Structure formats: C-alpha cells, structure tokens
Amino acid sequence: MNWIKAIMAKLVQSVGQSGLLRYLAGNRRLKYGVPVLLAFGALGIWLYRTGSIGPAKVVAAKAEIGTLKPTVFGIGTVQAKMTYNVGPVQTGKILKLYVDQGDSVKAGQVIGEIDPVDMDQRIASYYAALVSSQHDTAVAQAQIEQAKSQNQLAQAEIERYTQLFEQGAISKESLDTQENNAKVAQAVVDSALSNYQSTQSKMVKAEADYQGQIEQKKNLLLISPVDGVVTARNMEEGSTAVAGQAVYNIIDLRTLWVQTRIDQTQFNGIALGQTAEIVLRSNQSQRLAGKIVRLESQGDTVTEERLVDVKITNTPNNVFLGDLADVTISLPDAVNALYVPANAVKSENGRDGVWVIRDGRAYYRTVKTGVKTMDGNVQILNGLEQGDTVIVYSRSKITDGTRVRMVSEL
Structure with missing residues (x-):
C-alpha cells in the first residue's frame, strides 16, 4: 500500500497533476495499466484488512485478577x-x-x-345396648349396697344372740339359726359383688362396641x-x-x-x-x-x-x-482469582488451553480451569500469569506460531 502511494506521489511531483493526466492519455499502456494496478492495490488492502492475507485478525483479552461470583x-x-x-x-x-x-x-x-349405609342404625343399636348395660350396672351397685346393709345387720344379731346364749336366755338352736342367717347374708353380698363385676364387664364391652362403631363411621370421612x-x-x-x-x-x-x-x-x-x-x-x-x-x-x-x-x-x-x-x-466467591473470558479456553486433545499472544504470534498453552461465572469469565488455576494476552475470538485457524493482529472486533 505504501509503495503505491510513493509511486503516485513521485509521478505527480515530476510532471505535475495536469502533465500526468496528458502523459497517461498519450501512453496507451499506462492508460490501462495504472487503473489495473490501482485495482490490485485496493484488493490487496481489502484482503489485508479482512485477514485473508497477512496476520490473522483476532480479538484478545488480558488475564486479570479479581473476585469471581461463580x-x-x-x-x-x-x-x-x-x-x-x-x-x-x-x-x-x-x-x-x-x-x-x-x-x-x-x-x-x-x-x-x-356412604355409611346402615351404620347409623347399628350405632343406635350399640348405644341402646350401652345404656342398658349402664342401667344393669347401676342396679347391681344398688344390690351390693342392700346386701351389705343386710349383712351388717345379720352380723350384729350374731353378737347379740351370742351374749344371750351365754346368759342362758336362748337355746343353742336359736343361736345356730342366727349364725346361718349371717352366713346367708354374707353369701348375698358375695353374689351381688360378682353380679356387679359381670354387669360392669358387659358395660365396658358395650361402650367399646359403641365407640368402635363411632370410629368406624369416622373412617368413612x-x-x-x-x-x-x-x-x-x-x-x-x-x-x-x-x-x-x-x-x-x-x-x-x-x-x-x-x-x-x-x-x-x-x-x-x-x-x-x-x-x-x-x-x-x-x-x-x-x-x-x-x-x-x-x-x-x-x-x-x-x-x-x-x-x-x-x-x-x-x-x-x-x-x-x-x-x-x-x-x-x-x-462461594473466588477471591483474588486469575481469570480470562470463558471463550478464550479451547479444548485440544481433551485438554483445556488458551492461545497466548507473544511478539505478534500465537502459542497454545495448557491451563487448568476453575469456576465459571454467568457473565462469561472462567478462573485459571495454573498455566497463565496476570497480564498474559489470550485470544478470545478468531475467524482464522490458529496454529502454533501463527502471526496475529489484534483488533477490537471482527
């Protein structure tokens, strides 16, 4: 590009702009050759700028130290x-x-x-049985009290008849008859107690049956x-x-x-x-x-x-x-972490690495990565140092020693 500019400047300086135009018009070869030359020069400039020839264009970034929020x-x-x-x-x-x-x-x-079907009727029946057993238990309790009262009276009579017999006021037969009456009274008490226990057991069973039906109805809820x-x-x-x-x-x-x-x-x-x-x-x-x-x-x-x-x-x-x-x-935050853009990390042969730029050329370096962040950074545990420049994007294939030129965007 610079040599083309130099030739044109030399021609203009030698013959002047108007003279140059007359010269080109009178010289058939130069008349058509210079435009072609200029076209090739422009094409070369375009190829250079797009990276098709010359160093490969890359977007790069430096390895930095900071706090990562992975x-x-x-x-x-x-x-x-x-x-x-x-x-x-x-x-x-x-x-x-x-x-x-x-x-x-x-x-x-x-x-x-x-649907409980006939459960309400069964509950009513069990409740009636419970009430009946409670009544029978109450009657048995009253019978116990009555039997105990009669037994106490019979026992008191035994003491009185014994004193009378010792005084000769009554016969031995009268004393024996009263002792037998006392034994009968005690047997009535024992029978009343047994009957009470039986009715109480029936009442407990009736109450359990009734409560069981209530719980069974609850199970239908x-x-x-x-x-x-x-x-x-x-x-x-x-x-x-x-x-x-x-x-x-x-x-x-x-x-x-x-x-x-x-x-x-x-x-x-x-x-x-x-x-x-x-x-x-x-x-x-x-x-x-x-x-x-x-x-x-x-x-x-x-x-x-x-x-x-x-x-x-x-x-x-x-x-x-x-x-x-x-x-x-x-x-957890990674404090004082060395990091680069995550897009800079490439995998070669199953190992992570980055392309480091040194003296205008790219060299592959294996690294060990750590945590990543949502904003596109990755921690480098080893393989790089702060300030190293790494390639983030490139449209050209990069190999070891490839000449590169850093640009702000591709």
Whole structure:
C-alpha cells in the first residue's frame, strides 16, 4: 500500500497533476495499466484488512485478577416432597365431596364422606345396648349396697344372740339359726359383688362396641392430613372407592422444591445449604428464593446430569406442579482469582488451553480451569500469569506460531 502511494506521489511531483493526466492519455499502456494496478492495490488492502492475507485478525483479552461470583445454571420441574393420597380405609360409595382441584385445605378438615349405609342404625343399636348395660350396672351397685346393709345387720344379731346364749336366755338352736342367717347374708353380698363385676364387664364391652362403631363411621370421612392444596380429585360422588384408593391428592406447599438437572461437568462445588434463584417459565418476571436441600446420589448415565433438589423458600400461591423453572445456584466467591473470558479456553486433545499472544504470534498453552461465572469469565488455576494476552475470538485457524493482529472486533 505504501509503495503505491510513493509511486503516485513521485509521478505527480515530476510532471505535475495536469502533465500526468496528458502523459497517461498519450501512453496507451499506462492508460490501462495504472487503473489495473490501482485495482490490485485496493484488493490487496481489502484482503489485508479482512485477514485473508497477512496476520490473522483476532480479538484478545488480558488475564486479570479479581473476585469471581461463580454460578451454576440448571433447568428443573416443580415437585412436592410431601404428597398425600387421601382415600377410604374400607370400600364404599362416595356420598359427598366438599373440595375440588386447586382448593386450599386445612389439617383435619373434612373433605369428603363415604356412604355409611346402615351404620347409623347399628350405632343406635350399640348405644341402646350401652345404656342398658349402664342401667344393669347401676342396679347391681344398688344390690351390693342392700346386701351389705343386710349383712351388717345379720352380723350384729350374731353378737347379740351370742351374749344371750351365754346368759342362758336362748337355746343353742336359736343361736345356730342366727349364725346361718349371717352366713346367708354374707353369701348375698358375695353374689351381688360378682353380679356387679359381670354387669360392669358387659358395660365396658358395650361402650367399646359403641365407640368402635363411632370410629368406624369416622373412617368413612375423608380428612385432610395437612394444610395444603388439592392437586387432583380422582373420583366423583356416586363412584365406588375401594380401600386405599386415592380420591384426592394433596400437597404441602411448604415442601415445594425444584428438581434441577445439573450437567455433571458443573457439579463440582455444589453443596447443601447453598442459595439459588428460581425463575418459573410461567412467570418469568418473578424471582423466587431457593436453597439446596438434597443432592441426588445417582446420576443419569444417558444425559450425564445429576439432580439437585432446590427448596422454594418463599412459595407464592401461583406455583403449579410440573412447572419448568430456570435455577441459578450461587457458589462461594473466588477471591483474588486469575481469570480470562470463558471463550478464550479451547479444548485440544481433551485438554483445556488458551492461545497466548507473544511478539505478534500465537502459542497454545495448557491451563487448568476453575469456576465459571454467568457473565462469561472462567478462573485459571495454573498455566497463565496476570497480564498474559489470550485470544478470545478468531475467524482464522490458529496454529502454533501463527502471526496475529489484534483488533477490537471482527
């Protein structure tokens, strides 16, 4: 480029601009050769600037020291750790259902009933038997009191008759008759006590039978075990539900988490208790806070991912099971870390490295990388020094010793 400018300047200086034009017009070869020469010169300039000839154009950056705030990104689905299946403990026809999908429920709330059939009549019968046994027990108690009173009187008579006999006022037969009456009175007391125990046992059994029927009727009630939300109503009124069949599915909103898939190559450094930011695909304007509460021990050999369960700590009301969510996990800060743009790191033969520029040429250098950040930086643990210049982008193939020219953009 410079030599073309020099020739043109020399010609203009020698013959002047007007003379040069007359000279070119009179010289057929120069008339057509100079434009061609200028065209080739322009083409050469364009090829040089685009990097087709000359040094390869590259965008470069320097290795710097600073504090990195690394994060790991993953995609997951909203799930509930605690899910409850509510159904009858015995087979029966559904009589009433009081809530539907999406309704909020409280612990202990009756949300449905199974048809009791003739259970109310049976409860009434058992109650009547209980009342009868209670009456019989009360009568037996009264009989005991009466028998004890008569026995006390008989015992007192024995003492009086004994004194009279010792004084010779009565015969031995009269004393024997009174002693026999006392024994009969004691036997009546013993019989009354035995009868009371029998009636009391019957009363206890009748009460147990009655309470058993009450509890059995309670078993026909469908009751929410927790404060939560109904996620499914699987049956309708009039349907027959067998024992153990789920009529409702209820989740505890306090146990919502996002089962997040993390690439195995990014799993290093993730630990329990780390915080995360959760963005639901259904509401991308809202940022939810999260915390890692479980690290799955088994990875997916097909997708090469591992599951991380991130609990939603500020659960909103509009979260639905199965919602997709973007999860960004915050790792500990890397202080005084040497870092370069992540795009500068290339993999050659399975090993990470960077192209370092020295004296206008590129040389490949193997490095060991650390944490990465969402803004596109990666920590360099060894292989580089602060201030080293590395290639970030290049449209040309780079090999060891390739001449390069740094530009601000490609």
